[in-house]
Amino acid sequence: MIQYYFDWSVITRNAGALGEALLLGLGLAVVSLLIGSVIGLAAAYARLSGRKWLAWPVWAYVEFIRCMPLLLLIFFVYFGLPEFNISWFDKTESFVLTLSLYAGAYMSEVFRAGLGSIPKQYVEAAKAIGLRPWQRQRYVVLPVMFRITLPAISNNLISLFKDTSLAAAIAVPELTFVARRINADTFRVMEVWLSVSAMYLVTAYTIATLLRLVERRYASIR
C-alpha cells in the first residue's frame, strides 16, 4: 500500500477559480437548454405538422444528433466551421452552439411526447370559447405541455450540466478544465478529483431537488 498524504490547501487556494468554473458550467448548461428548447419546440411542431417535407428533415436531424458522440460534434463545429470561413465564434460560443443543437434534438422528443399527451378536449374547449389558433397554443396547449414535461426538462438540464465537462476538450475554462489545470500544476490527484466530483454531484442533486419543488408547485394538472 502506498502512502498518500492529503493536502487540501490545494483546493482552498483554488476555491475561487473552482467556484467560478462551476458557475460557468451551470451557465453554459442553462443557456444551451434555453436555446435548445426553442429549437426543440419548433422541431416538435414541425414533426407534428403532418407535412412530410417538414417532418422528414427534422426526423433526420434528431436521429443524427442522437447517434453522434457529443465530443465529435464539439470538435466538428469548433474546427470545422472555420473551414467554411465562419470564424466569428470563440470557443465558448462554439460550444454553446453545439450543446444547443444537441439539446434541441433531445428536447424535441420531450416536447413531441408532451404535445401528444394533451387531451383533445382542451383544444376543443379552447375552440369553443372562440380562441384563435395561436391563442389556443399560447394560453392552453403550451402551459399544460410545460407542466407535463417539467420532469423530463429537469433530467435534460442535469445531463446537459454533466455534458459541459466536455467543453474542457476545447479549453473552455469550466470545472473539468480548471481541475485538469490544477492537477497538472500540483499533481494532488485525489484532492482535486474528489472535490470536483463532489461539486458536480452536489450541483446535480441540488438542481434535481429545486426542480422537484417547482414541479410540486405547478403540478396542478393530473
Next chain:
Amino acid sequence: MLDFSMTPGAFGFEAWQSRWSILSGVGVTMASSGLTIVFATILGILFGVALTYGWWWLRLVIRLYVDVMRGIPVLVLILFTYYGLALFGINVPAFWAGVIALSGFATAHIAETLRGAVQSVPQGQMEAGKAIGLRFAQRLRYVILPQAVRRMLPPWVNTCLEIVKGTTLLSVIGVVELLLASQQIMARNYLIVDFYLLATVLYLVINFTIAQIGGVLERRFSYLRY
C-alpha cells in the same frame, strides 16, 4: 472538400493512405465498447439484483454507488480513474483505465434499469415460484430474470449506444480510438472537414447497426405480453 481523386492532398488519396490508422481506430472503439458492454452488463445484473433483494446495508451501499455514478460526468470519472489508479501503484494502460471508468458508469445505469425491470414483474410470479417449491436462486434464475431481461432490453440497447458514444472520451486520456485516430490524420494533412465527416459516417454506421440489432432482439423476445 471531399475530393475523391487519388492525387496527393486529395481526400481519396489521403484516406487510402491512412486506411490502417482508421481501421485500427474503429477496432479500438469497438474493443473498448465491447468490453465495457460485457463488464457493465454482468456487474449491472448482479448489482441490480442486489439493489432489489439485498440486505438493507447492501442495498444502501449499492444505491449510494449508483447515485454517485449518475451524478458525476463520465469525463471526470475517466480522468479520475486514469490519474487515481496510478496513485495506488496500479499502473494500467490508458485503454484499461478508460474501460474501467466507462464500465463503472454503465454498471450504475444497467443496475438501475434492471431494478426497474425486476420490480415490474408481477408479485404473483415470485409467489408462484415459492409455491412450487423453488429456492430463491432458482426463482431468480427460472422465473424472474427471464422476464426482467426482456423488459430491460430497450433501455439496455440505449445504454450500449451511450457506451459507444462514451468511448470518444477515451481520446482525452490518449487512447487512439476512432476520434483521436481521425484527429491525428487531420494533423498530418489538414483535411479537417473531410475526416470529421468520415468519422461521423463510421460512428453512424456502428450505432445504427447496434440500434438495428437491438430492434431485432426486441422483436425476437416480444412474444411475452401481460
